[in-house]
Amino acid sequence: MLELFRLEAESQTEILSQGILSIEKQQPTAETIESLMRAAHSLKGAARIVGLDGAVKVAHALEDLFIAAGEGSLKMESTDADLLLAGVDFLSAIAVADDHEGSDWAERASKLVSDLNQALSSELPPAENPAQATP
Structure with missing residues (x-):
């Protein structure tokens, strides 16, 4: 199963990198x-199947960002690329x-998820209602 995840990760991370x-x-x-959203979603599912919780969380956070961008509530900027x-x-x-269970992976995943969620929370403000705008 892990080999299938590796193959899936290889192809989906290529799509993510290009996007x-x-x-x-x-x-x-x-x-x-x-x-991008589909690739992150595929990786999330593949990671869940093999029990890589850190990868599930990171892929899910990426997917959430891409969903927000697709819905127009988040504008992707070049500064987000890093x-x-x-x-x-x-x-x-x-x-x-070889070692997927070490605490280093969990710590790295937690930090990345936090950073990705912070980027998600910087969504575009709602558009002003023209009827409520001050003249």
């Missing part, structure tokens, strides 16, 4: 965001690691 590069270049399309790539790097590294 994040388009964010870095300020050229993400709706299709790009959709493919954080997103750190999540992808974590998923790539845990996929090929």
Whole structure:
């Protein structure tokens, strides 16, 4: 099972990396965001099947960001690319690691999830209702 996760991680992290590069270049399309969301979702499911809790949490946090971007409540900026790539790097590294259970993985996952959730909480403010705007 772990080998299947490794193969899935290899293909999905490639999709994530390419999509994040388009964010870095300020050229993400709706299709790009959709493919990022699907890749993160696939990795989350694959990690859950093999019991890699840290990978599940990181992939889920990435997926939440991509969903928010797809819904328009979060604007992906080029400055987000480093954080997103750190999540992808974590998923790539845990996929090929021999020791998946060490506390280092849990700590790294926790820090990444915290950082990703913080980025998610910086969603765009709601649009002002024109009827309530001050003249």
